[in-house]
Amino acid sequence: MRTWDRHALKTTVVDWHRRRARYGVYRGDGDQQYLSARKSLHAPTGTLIIFTRDLGHHTSGWWKNPDYERCCHLSLSFVDPLTLRPRSRDVRLTKEWVELFFGSNARSLWCEPPYSPDGQRVDVWHYRLFCDPSWAPILPRGEVYSKDWTPAGWKSWSDVQHELATPEGSAP
DSSP: OOEEEETOHHHHHHHHHHHHTOOOBOOOOOOOOHHHHTTTEEETTEEEEEEEEEOOOTTTTOOGGGSSSSEEEEEEEEEEETTTTEEOHHHHHHHHHHHHHHHHGGGGGGEEEEOOOOHHHOOEEEEEEOOOOSSSSSOOSSSSSSSSTTTOOOHHHHHHHHHHOTTTTSSS
């Protein structure tokens, strides 16, 4: 993790994160080395930042709609600058960071509050900008579980698990 001192401009921090994100993709596999290399602390504001390019939401079977296959993913949480203890989300700083990272594309973000117990403990929020195969921003068509643009016969993780749990010949 990189730590930025009081002399670091926020635009410098954002540029660093964008450059780091261009090298590799995160596939949701918990690769802590990958995430750590893309994490920083902006010490003056107590902002913890992770910015990645995520890939595989659809092909892994997590989501059915292929428009949700890849995204630029910003995770923000906050700590007290002196003690480094977690603190609640700072709405003003969140808005500022989101605008710096995404600009006018911020209106197309999928924003999520903390979900996991660890995420809730540190109040980490997630901001995803979905992208096409060339990593250009898109607004996905439909919902994540829509199969409208999925090839015939494609099965999600949940579809496969349902089939495995349903004995042959019985009605689902």
